[in-house]
Amino acid sequence: xxxxxxxxxxxxxxxxxxxxxxxxxxxxxxxxxxxxxxxxxxxxxxxxxxxxxxxxxxxxxxxxxxxxxxxxxxxxxxxxxxxxxxxxxxxxxxxxxxxxxxxxxxxxxxxxxxxxxxxxxxxxxxxxxxxxxxxxxxxxxxxxxxxxxxxxxxxxxxxxxxxxxxxxxxxxxxxxxxxxxxxxxxxxxxxxxxxxxxxxxxxxxxxxxxxxxxxxxxxxxxxxxxxxxxxxxxxxxxxxxxxxxxxxxxxxxxxxxxxxxxxxxxxxxxxxxxxxxxxxxxxxxxxxxxxxxxxxxxxxxxxxxxxxxxxxxxxxxxxxxxxxxxxxxxxxxxxxxxxxxxxxxxxxxxxxxxxxx
Amino acid sequence: xxxxxxxxxxxxxxxxxxxxxxxxxxxxxxxxxxxxxxxxxxxxxxxxxxxxxxxxxxxxxxxxxxxxxxxxxxxxxxxxxxxxxxxxxxxxxxxxxxxxxxxxxxxxxxxxxxxxxxxxxxxxxxxxxxxxxxxxxxxxxxxxxxxxxxxxxxxxxxxxxxxxxxxxxxxxxxxxxxxxxxxxxxxxxxxxxxxxxxxxxxxxxxxxxxxxxxxxxxxxxxxxxxxxxxxxxxxxxxxxxxxxxxxxxxxxxxxxxxxxxxxxxxxxxxxxxxxxxxxxxxxxxxxxxxxxxxxxxxxxxxx
Numbered sequence: 309x310x311x312x313x314x315x316x317x318x319x320x321x322x323x324x325x326x327x328x329x330x331x332x333x334x335x336x337x338x339x340x341x342x343x344x345x346x347x348x349x350x351x352x353x354x355x356x357x358x359x360x361x362x363x364x365x366x367x368x369x370x371x372x373x374x375x376x377x378x379x380x381x382x383x384x385x386x387x388x389x390x391x392x393x394x395x396x397x398x399x400x401x402x403x404x405x406x407x408x409x410x411x412x413x414x415x416x417x418x419x420x421x422x423x424x425x426x427x428x429x430x431x432x433x434x435x436x437x438x439x440x441x442x443x444x445x446x447x448x449x450x451x452x453x454x455x456x457x458x459x460x461x462x463x464x465x466x467x468x469x470x471x472x473x474x475x476x477x478x479x480x481x482x483x484x485x486x487x488x489x490x491x492x493x494x495x496x497x498x499x500x501x502x503x504x505x506x507x508x509x510x511x512x513x514x515x516x517x518x519x520x521x522x523x524x525x526x527x528x529x530x531x532x533x534x535x536x537x538x539x540x541x542x543x544x545x546x547x548x549x550x551x552x553x554x555x556x557x558x559x560x561x562x563x564x565x566x567x568x569x570x571x572x573x574x575x576x577x578x579x580x581x582x583x584x585x586x587x588x589x590x591x592x593x594x595x596x597x598x599x600x601x602x603x604x605x606x607x608x609x610x611x612x613x614x615x616x617x618x619x620x621x622x623x624x625x626x627x628x629x630x631x632x633x634x635x636x637x638x639x640x641x642x643x644x645x646x647x648x649x650x651x652x653x654x655x656x657x658x659x660x661x662x663x664x665x
Numbered sequence: 666x667x668x669x670x671x672x673x674x675x676x677x678x679x680x681x682x683x684x685x686x687x688x689x690x691x692x693x694x695x696x697x698x699x700x701x702x703x704x705x706x707x708x709x710x711x712x713x714x715x716x717x718x719x720x721x722x723x724x725x726x727x728x729x730x731x732x733x734x735x736x737x738x739x740x741x742x743x744x745x746x747x748x749x750x751x752x753x754x755x756x757x758x759x760x761x762x763x764x765x766x767x768x769x770x771x772x773x774x775x776x777x778x779x780x781x782x783x784x785x786x787x788x789x790x791x792x793x794x795x796x797x798x799x800x801x802x803x804x805x806x807x808x809x810x811x812x813x814x815x816x817x818x819x820x821x822x823x824x825x826x827x828x829x830x831x832x833x834x835x836x837x838x839x840x841x842x843x844x845x846x847x848x849x850x851x852x853x854x855x856x857x858x859x860x861x862x863x864x865x866x867x868x869x870x871x872x873x874x875x876x877x878x879x880x881x882x883x884x885x886x887x888x889x890x891x892x893x894x895x896x897x898x899x900x901x902x903x904x905x906x907x908x909x910x911x912x913x914x915x916x917x918x919x920x921x922x923x924x925x926x927x928x929x930x931x932x933x934x935x936x937x938x939x940x941x942x943x944x945x946x947x948x949x950x951x952x953x954x955x956x957x958x959x960x961x962x963x964x965x966x967x968x
Binding site (some may be wrong): 442545547588609612617623637650658 | 744
């Protein structure tokens with residue numbers, strides 16, 4: 309299996325700054341079908357109010373007034389103006405100690421977790437490895453929720469007969485977590501890319517058919533659904549890159565306008581690209597067209613690359629480095645779009661965009 | 666270009682490393698085929714620089730032709746830093762016999778460069794074809810000989826060590842195995858270098874050689890001496906590994922290398938051709954194309 313230590317190759321710094329930017333004036337809820345909107349213009353909504361009820365149910369992440377539906381870059385959004393009162397339907401947190409297994413399952417909505425928890429599990433690994441060298445969301449989720457995760461893991465071990473629950477973390481997280489490492493078991497994985505991908509991580513950790521890997525985000529969902537008994541209205545995203553003076557992981561309201569969030573950051577150079585989610589092959593976007601939804605994990609602001617693209621020299625480095633052992637120069641469904649082929653290409657060709665996407 | 670994270674490896678860095686190799690080999694060629702011959706009063710002062718002049722003129726002519734074609738005819742911008750062509754022309758030059766006529770060399774280099782611009786041969790090693798063209802023309806005009814004035818004037822009986830250190834005859838810079846090993850070690854710093862190819866090809870050649878000699882009760886030492894002098898190792902190191910014309914998948918690289926080893930030995934032994942490696946590369950290129958087509962057909966049938 310081929311992986312690369314990007315921290316060494318690119319002189320990246322490990323990120324340990326955390327900020328909260330929740331003061332958005334408006335939120336923009338993505339709407340596919342206007343008929344499915346369940347609120348009207350002028351309605352007052354509370355935090356957690358259902359505003360859109362299609363297959364995916366969308367809830368307001370702020371309290372405020374419903375304004376209108378607008379078009380932004382060919383997508384429709386419902387705008388809600390923030391009243392900054394954070395009004396919400398009061399729901400009580402549940403006590404896990406007195407919760408039966410059946411009750412636990414009845415509160416559960418997360419399908420990934422449901423599918424795994426009903427199996428006979430020897431080892432359950434929680435994937436807390438961010439799948440990009442610039443992104444540190446999972447690390448920050450882990451750090452900020454570690455006590456709740458420890459309680460949940462203890463409950464799961466006891467009630468679902470799981471022999472071991474271990475949190476898979478990068479070596480660099482181990483040092484950063486320090487005092488936060490309460491009584492949880494960890495398995496440390498080298499700082500190599502793309503080990504945060506479940507398929508790749510499973511090759512490191514899974515030794516029997518009774519071993520499973522679950523994403524940290526699914527565990528956080530379970531925490532909110534079962535214990536905290538409320539919707540998660542904030543989202544962690546990492547703002548990082550070689551053109552950002554003060555990179556950090558931030559907690560923002562879901563459906564915030566990215567351009568407003570970025571106004572809190574000082575940029576070093578005027579010639580830059582804003583890349584979503586993956587610093588090796590993510591989409592280059594205009595922040596004026598982007599709303600922070602569940603799909604967005606990181607915004608990488610990098611100086612424009614000085615290299616020119618030239619004709620493929622067929623050196624085969626992209627084939628050598630591919631963790632899925634495919635030829636990235638031929639379109640293949642197995643491609644996980646990790647971007648390692650882009651990274652190593654001496655001709656600086658964006659192979660993922662040109663061939664796989 | 667977009668701000669995606671990129672490795673620091675660029676084509677120009679790879680090309681620079683190749684030029685370092687060319688510099689080392691040309692230096693050696695100038696010493697062996699220039700200074701030594703001058704000391705023995707076999708050539709004049711200008712003759713010392715013949716290897717250097719051949720290599721330099723090959724590089725400059727190639728750059729000029731590409732510059733004129735891209736900048737003047739196609740009205741585009743020629744990026745000389747990313748152009749591999751002059752580099753491989755220089756490597757081919759280093760495999761030629763020293764006694765090649767300068768004019769003939771220039772004519773073939775100019776013609777082959779012009780042809781390359783108009784006929785984009787993707788699967789057959791074009792630089793290898795240029796080498797074969799040189800061999801055929803030299804054979805036709807009766808000048809195909811790797812013996813220098815020194816070799817023809819002085820009776821020599823080289824030991825294997827002498828040959829290993831490049832004292833025997835051969836192409837301009839193909840004979841010194843010790844230097845080639847050093848060059849190979851330098852090339853290992855080039856991440857894009859297909860380092861498996863020379864190792865597997867040489868191993869395959871030696872295995873074939875041993876089996877053949879055991880079967881036919883020939884002298885293994887004599888064939889090893891031939892292996893050292895016949896330019897096979899240089900060809901494996903630099904011509905068989907030209908990225909544009911060698912396979913990229915590991916399995917294909919192994920098949921390609923094994924075939925080059927076996928076919929080179931067969932050609933060298935049976936047809937008694939000094940430059941068997943270059944014919945072997947062409948034959949193997951054709952076999953690999955056939956293999957790839959077959960593989961694609963099987964995959965398509967399974968789909």
